[in-house]
Amino acid sequence: GAVVSQHPSWVICKSGTSVKIECRSLDFQATTMFWYRQFPKQSLMLMATSNEGSKATYEQGVEKDKFLINHASLTLSTLTVTSAHPEDSSFYICSARDRLSSGGTSSYNEQFFGPGTRLTVL
Amino acid sequence: GDSVTQMEGPVTLSEEAFLTINCTYTATGYPSLFWYVQYPGEGLQLLLKATKADDKGSNKGFEATYRKETTSFHLEKGSVQVSDSAVYFCALWPPPAGGGNKLTFGTGTQLKVEL
Numbered sequence: 001g002a003v004v005s006q007h008p009s010w011v012i013c014k015s016g017t018s019v020k021i022e023c024r025s026l027d028f029q030a031t032t033m034f035w036y037r038q039f040p041k042q043s044l045m046l047m048a049t050s051n052e053g054s055k056a057t058y059e060q061g062v063e064k065d066k067f068l069i070n071h072a073s074l075t076l077s078t079l080t081v082t083s084a085h086p087e088d089s090s091f092y093i094c095s096a097r098d099r100l101s102s103g104g105t106s107s108y109n110e111q112f113f114g115p116g117t118r119l120t121v122l
Numbered sequence: 123g124d125s126v127t128q129m130e131g132p133v134t135l136s137e138e139a140f141l142t143i144n145c146t147y148t149a150t151g152y153p154s155l156f157w158y159v160q161y162p163g164e165g166l167q168l169l170l171k172a173t174k175a176d177d178k179g180s181n182k183g184f185e186a187t188y189r190k191e192t193t194s195f196h197l198e199k200g201s202v203q204v205s206d207s208a209v210y211f212c213a214l215w216p217p218p219a220g221g222g223n224k225l226t227f228g229t230g231t232q233l234k235v236e237l
Contacts, residue, residue, distance in 0.1 A: 004165060034224075034225075041229065042229055043211070043227040044166075046225070049223075049224070093165065093166070113165035115163065
């Protein structure tokens with residue numbers, strides 16, 4: 001099946017530093033990748049949608065200057081948390097949509113999720 | 123807006139017990155409905171889906187039926203195993219006419235199966 005990896009799986013950083021998280025589709029090409037944030041015992045909240053070769057689309061309330069997203073190739077998207085603060089500590093999950101998959105009667109094309117990255121800001 | 127409500131966990135069962143995890147949704151039209159499973163240390167995996175009313179999704183012994191009249195998509199399994207211990211997420215994708223293009227997730231339900 002389709003595999004999505006994330007790196008690193010966990011990271012601890014000091015307040016004020018920037019952290020980059022990578023999301024890779026290992027065996028398929030993904031024109032669209034999604035970045036989610038998950039708080040303890042809460043649902044996944046979509047942060048932004050990333051399309052290869054174009055600017056990301058951010059959800060309402062998500063600071064685009066703080067959460068920089070780059071999708072430079074069909075297999076890689078990166079999320080950079082700039083000037084991280086303790087309130088940015090969270091579990092970040094990416095997903096990728098296979099550009100060749102079809103949703104059939106639905107507009108949905110299956111998303112494949114990465115294992116997540118645990119960010120802790122001290 | 124769209125929303126998904128699922129029962130809070132954790133749900134603790136003995137092996138071979140019957141499982142039900144409730145999920146209800148709010149959306150216009152006929153969204154596509156999904157159950158995802160997240161095993162410890164892994165990413166979310168699609169468990170099953172249904173794209174229209176009365177459809178039954180099934181996989182690995184799990185089933186869920188799309189009930190438009192009750193706006194529900196409850197997950198069931200007749201006999202759980204220890205290896206089913208995971209967090210289960212109910213989610214929806216809006217219909218094409220709805221104009222939306224993102225998955226809306228429930229809060230997840232942790233299942234613990236004991237010997």
